[in-house]
Amino acid sequence: MFDVGFSELMVIAVVALIVIGPERLPRVARTAGHLLGRLQRYVGDVKADINREMQLDDLKKLQQQVADQAKSMEQSVSQQLTSVETSLNESIAEGIAEKSEAPAAEPAGVPPPLTLDNADKPKA
Numbered sequence: 854m855f856d857v858g859f860s861e862l863m864v865i866a867v868v869a870l871i872v873i874g875p876e877r878l879p880r881v882a883r884t885a886g887h888l889l890g891r892l893q894r895y896v897g898d899v900k901a902d903i904n905r906e907m908q909l910d911d912l913k914k915l916q917q918q919v920a921d922q923a924k925s926m927e928q929s930v931s932q933q934l935t936s937v938e939t940s941l942n943e944s945i946a947e948g949i950a951e952k953s954e955a956p957a958a959e960p961a962g963v964p965p966p967l968t969l970d971n972a973d974k975p976k977a
């Protein structure tokens with residue numbers, strides 16, 4: 854913030870010793886130290902608040918991005934599901950149409966019904 858070297862501090866100390874006097878200088882230095890400490894704590898708190906706000910903004914942006922991605926993923930899955938459902942319904946409809954056009958055939962694995970011929974009748 855301020856570029857103060859050792860020589861500048863010595864000049865300030867000598868001027869303060871002359872202006873304030875040797876009796877009140879320790880008390881003034883102690884008060885200045887307390888005020889400087891309060892100022893540093895205040896600046897640190899402000900910096901921490903600013904950092905927290907920046908992180909909160911970043912988290913809100915990240916949350917919005919995740920929500921947008923989830924919404925687009927949901928839409929994509931919904932479109933795929935609709936597409937699969939449509940193609941499945943079409944293939945079922947084609948299968949039903951083919952069965953209704955084909956002649957009725959006997960189901961596989963069922964023997965034909967038994968009939969009695971004259972040769973098979975018992976002689977009485």
